[in-house]
Amino acid sequence: MNIKVTVNGEEYEREVRPDRRLIDFLREDLGLTGVKEGCGVGECGSCTVLIDGESHLSCLTYTPQVNGSEIKTIEGLEEDGQLHPLQEAFVETGGVQCGFCTPGFIMVGLELLEKNLNPSRQEIRKWIEGNICRCTGYSKIVDAIELAGKKLREEGKKIEL
Amino acid sequence: MGFELLVPENKDELFTLMAESNYYLLAGGTDLFVKIEKDLINPDRILDLTNVIEGPKLEDKADKVRISATATHGELAGSPLINREFPLLAESAESVGGVQLRNMATVGGNICNASPSADTLIALYALDASLKLESRNGSRTLPIDEFIKSPGETDLGRGEFLKSITIPKLSGNYRHFFNKVGRRNALDISVCSMGFVLKETDGKIEDIRISFGAVAPKIVRPDSVENYLKGKKLTRKVLPEAKDLLKNEISPISDIRGSAEYRKQVAVRSLEEVVNS
Structure with a gap:
């Protein structure tokens, strides 16, 4: 079937099989390999992307469902070669170790910061409950989201999804 | 492997597709697609209800609240109306999965999967929820306990879909x-x-x-x-x-x-x- 989607600000019109998962479409057809597949059944959060500003699991979404939608992946965050403040915060705090889970944490973290630039540590922990990291022990990931919120507040910036 | 996933634009289209062949109905997909991934089911045709069920996700009526079957767990948990009238429902919806899953998984899907451990069902049973089912022949309303038959089995007939859930408001201090x-x-x-x-x-x-x-x-x-x-x-x-x-x-x-x-x-x-x- 024919679908039209906007991914990271660019419009695509593609012929896809209706049983093609969104994650495969993004990774294989569009080459956006920052989207990671961990469990494939919606338990690890690695494949999180934003669909119309909400974080969704791209392993449990099929391409016909996103026809006409706007999708954002980790690749869409940098601007002119500059990392997004949330990406920078992950680098600064050491929230990245092996890096496999990082895109998922950043995408879901963006949705939190869009709603609330000053979340408590408990609110951050609750918010990232759907994402699994096997390296960091989570503390530095919580640090990163907290730091990004602080920086954005100080700079008077907002997150727009 | 290999299925058709169709997104009918309205009820008429849905009923026509339902009459043509066997199908699975899709709402949020967080259970259906896991079953496919694990090879537990092998559907030929999946019909997405997203565009079929129109109208607001939550409606505040005088003595009841009407919830669209495609309202997500996130929408229930985050709704001031649900938190005010039925904190039990808001809390049970919040207890399901993570943010991403709650943004996708619907209350209608949770009901129709008829799992004995479904979290929102706890609230819907305690709150005496009733369900509205629609088919080409009209609609019928029944209490949630009559709808759910056994694990994974419901009273949903061929050609029918779950449209909405109605919960009577509680009067007084609960x-x-x-x-x-x-x-x-x-x-x-x-x-x-x-x-x-x-x-x-x-x-x-x-x-x-x-x-x-x-x-x-x-x-x-x-x-x-x-x-x-x-x-x-x-x-x-x-x-x-x-x-x-x-x-x-x-x-x-x-x-x-x-x-x-x-x-x-x-x-x-x-x-x-x-x-x-």
């Missing part, structure tokens, strides 16, 4: 309580879950509705316990009799999450939460 026991806090499936709503007048129980999940093939509303407690004061004195009555109303199984005996103990023990609430 207390709400939700308790989910699992092996971890996040993303878990219940070992035993319980919800209740309770109204007291002059220190005595005027109305109490208790529901238990994951301790029987369906969600249980233990009538004998509710009837015993009505008119009594909520103190530790009522516990021994209430616990004995409850034991006869539940029939848990042993599985990877817990043994039948453990589940029974957790259920009986959680009655104490009613007294301590």
Whole structure:
């Protein structure tokens, strides 16, 4: 079937099989390999992307469902070669170790910061409950989201999804 | 492998497609697609209900609230209306999965999967929810307990879909309580879950509705316990009799999450939460 989607600000019109998962479409057809597949059944959060500003699991979404939608992946965050403040915060705090889970944490973290630039540590922990990291022990990931919120507040910036 | 996924634009299109061949209905997909991924089902055709069910996700009527079957767990948990009228429902929806899953998974899907451990069902049973089903021949409304037959089995007929859920508002001062026991806090499936709503007048129980999940093939509303407690004061004195009555109303199984005996103990023990609430 024919679908039209906007991914990271660019419009695509593609012929896809209706049983093609969104994650495969993004990774294989569009080459956006920052989207990671961990469990494939919606338990690890690695494949999180934003669909119309909400974080969704791209392993449990099929391409016909996103026809006409706007999708954002980790690749869409940098601007002119500059990392997004949330990406920078992950680098600064050491929230990245092996890096496999990082895109998922950043995408879901963006949705939190869009709603609330000053979340408590408990609110951050609750918010990232759907994402699994096997390296960091989570503390530095919580640090990163907290730091990004602080920086954005100080700079008077907002997150727009 | 290989299925068609169609996104009908309206009811008419849906009914026509339903009449053509076998199908699975899709709402959020968080259960359906997992079953496909694990090769538990092998559908030829999937029909997405997203565009078929029109209108607002939540509607505040004078004495009831109408919820669209495609309202997500995130929409329920985040809704000021649901948090004000039915905190039990908001809390049970919030206990499901993570943010991403709650943004996708719908209340209609949770109902139609008819899992004995479905979290929102705890609230919908305690709140006496009724369901509206629609087909080409018209619509029918039935109480949630009549709709759910056994694990995974519902009364949904061929050519029918679940359109909305209606919950009567509670008048007066009700207390709400939700308790989910699992092996971890996040993303878990219940070992035993319980919800209740309770109204007291002059220190005595005027109305109490208790529901238990994951301790029987369906969600249980233990009538004998509710009837015993009505008119009594909520103190530790009522516990021994209430616990004995409850034991006869539940029939848990042993599985990877817990043994039948453990589940029974957790259920009986959680009655104490009613007294301590």
